[in-house]
Amino acid sequence: MIIGLDVGGTHTDVVLLGDHGIECQAKIPTTHEDLLICVWKGLEAVTLGVRPHDVERIVLSTTLTTNAIAEEKLPPVGMIVSSGPGLDPEFFRTNDHYYTVSGSIDHRGREIQPLDPMEIEAVASRLRKEGVRHVGVVGKFSVRNPKHETQIQEILGDHFEYVVLGHRLSGNLNFPRRIATAYLNAAVYPLHKKFFDAVRRSLKKNGLPIPIHILKADGGTMSFDASLDLPGQTILSGPAASVMGSLPFASESVDTIVLDIGGTTTDMAVLVGTVPLLAAQGAEVGRFRTLIRALNTTSLALGGDSAVRVIDGRLHVGPDREGPAMAFGGSCPTPTDAIIVLGGDLKGDRDAAEQGMAQVARALGVSTREAAQQVFDAACRGILNAAEEMVRAINAKPVYTVHELLEGYQVQPKELLILGGPAPYFARRLQEISPYATRIVPQWEVANAVGAALARTTCELTLFVDTERGIATAPEEAFHQPVKRDFTLDKAVSLALELLTHKAVREGAKPDDMETEVLEKLQFNMVRGFYTTGKYYRVKVQVKPGLIADYRSVVERIQDTDTTAPCSTAGSS
Amino acid sequence: MLRAASRTGLVFFPAFDWAISPTHPEREERLLYTQDQIFEEGLLDIDGIVEFKPDLATLEDVRRVHFCAPDERSVLTESHLISAGGAMTIARAVMARKVERGFALVRPPGHHAMRVVHGARGFCNINIEAMMIEHLRAAYGVDRIAIVDTDCHHGDGTQDIYWHDPDTLFISIHQDGRTLYPGSGFHHELGGPTAMGATINIPLPPRTSEEGFLRAMEKIVLPALEEFRPELIINSAGQDNHYTDPITNMNFSAQGYATLTSMLQPHIAVLEGGYSIEGALPYVNVGIILALAGVDYSKVREPDYDPDRIRQSPDTNAYIDRLAEEIMGYLRRCPEFIAKNRATKEFAQRERTIYYDTDNILENQKERLRVCPVCSGVLSIDSLTDRGYHIYAVHIPRKACPDCVALGYEWFDAVNLRSYDRVFLQDRTTDRYEVRKA
Ligand SMILES: [Zn+2]
């Protein structure tokens, strides 16, 4: 059995999955002051009477790191940045203890200016004096040659609790994002470690020595131990959880838009078949643009509780929320009120909802029912337009070869997969006003927890081979190997896949359950003075985001049962 | 977050799967290190720098500019249509005010492609700037446009296409034609009989550095633009003036290119040549993008940059000052030259030999222009290659008067089809393009 637990903004959802599908589920209010309380309550709720060794693993998705970043409640971090010529590295300052040092590497990975060890030692002793315990070290083009970053690490020695090196974060070239990503990893490290150590201790103390896995922003999981290397990967796992929970219900043969319609926002993602699309560069969180691998999700400020107003005779839905729907005690009319007036069975106070729509009706000069219809349609169209804009943006993504430009895959969604409280109502109307077939994710209330539980380990790896310089490097894996002149692209691809498999297994994947894919494979003749002096290969491979192989039986059960009785009522709403 | 002072569009199309040949300078690898530098510097994350996917130009876009012999498909590839399409994408974004300015960082280049195309010259098949400009005129009604070609080689193709067009100011700054391909672009080349002064050539001596280039900008280019008052300024942003370029002899730098760009403030820049793919292009392109966007570029420089090592000859400035005086003197007298041409000639002919170095074709061209008193005049071209291919083409300019239009059709209808392999008509007043053969 597997436990999936997703700590959300208001609720913490937890499921226990087994041979009978969802064996047990619970919903607990999130305790923001101490997440351990709701996590523990959730685990207790589903493990009551379960034999510990029957639970294979627990997969956790939390808002812990995301919230800390959003609220900028982060501990001091030391940043040591070596830039060389180009944009002024001061532009990318992340925090107070941000030091730029000399040293420069060029685009081929050649050292242009060496580091100054005295300078680094001075920075290190200053950081120590300032009580900084966590450090990010980033060099421009360090993914091409990590020499300076590792030299700095050596000088820093073991005086710091955590030192993260830029080249280990991603094989992508983007110095400013590398700086931000290193900063965030160093900043969330103590928080992440403290929290999960506590979870692990509690489990052990209570006789549940179950391995902990953690959901990442890219919809994959990794073991707790692996997460300590780069804890920044755990940010934004919430939206990923819902997308992964929808995957079992997507059609393999068509592209799908996933819509998670909440109170304040609608989160959107795109599936190509049953594979979710990843963000081109990496996650964006708060003011930070990062290299953290993440699903391509867009959040639209429009949901069931969005404020409805009539300004100059025109109807506006959102972007803000003034509180709950009037049917649930709020003071501002909302799409939820419109759904209730139109006959939707969302519980709540029907009279209050009528009052809200009557306000809108007066302002628009139409009947209450007509007003409700207009409000609801405006919300549906808003969501539809944003979803189509997202698809347009995905298809407009620049490509760099003639082949891709002429033959590149264009996403053409045919289906909408909808989650969220008012999902059935939105699904029906969206089907009427759009060309898409719409479906509802069964058991959508716990789809996020199901998604966390069923997600497979996923990761990515970039390999560069420069036969003129005679080296192969996979920066994320700190892999460097000399290569001969006759090294081929095929060899490069199989080396990349081998390193990828190794990485995935280390992070918790089962060797017999991973689907690898070559994302990019380019080769260039390096010519100097009309003679070929070498070859340059660039290979990017990934383990596709997806669900573990034996999820099917579980999913069939979920589809069969329309209602699942929670096995515990602990705090459930 | 870093923010651009001017919203700047970028089409980046390195065509990683296209080359003239595996070891040719115009090969897959050419923009690889430039891409690395642009990505690593994070330029595409700067608020206000927007990347667009290039559109594909159509054959109709080609036919507004060129006579391709025997036809378009025989002289170009998809890659050329993407390159031209990329320039057009940027132009549309500027016209739609999605961005204030933009840069088409595309390959293959185009500024050696002339009006008649039998094959590739100087690595160019079709003229991507001219296709973009004529698209702008057809789709948006733009009239007066200036092109400033800062490639090290004379932009002889663009010059040829706009030689008779008084509404397109073409300025080329380049290494002196006596020392470099294509061997043209002398300062007395000022444009055709009815368009004199709309072509300006600024040949600079080998080893000219930042100082000299910027001096030429200040003393010739900027005053000429001021005088011409274009609606749009286009920069053919070749980068082979760089001190590390393997096929030229100039001493320009990334800082110099960036400064030139911020002086020129082009609406649209289009990449042309530049074959120092590791030592120059990555830094020059970053400099140009930052200068367009109005972001501080003062720390952009090449790893081996040393201003003392690339200093120009002491007499270069004096040479440029003299050149400026002569050119500005010519320009003042051009209206008078045009009036004289109109008063004394009914037709003007010129005969030229054009060499296609890339494809090794020799073309002999006889051009006949009506020196019209009203418009820039209808033009016919008789072109024969050393491979024996013979065409006749009539070009009726965009603002042709009724007499010139009528004469153009008369020429086209009267031609003896048996003397030619193909006969073409390009009527820019109605955007009609016709081909006849026996
Ligand atoms: Zn050139």
Ligand SMILES: [Zn+2]
């Ligand atoms: Zn005329």
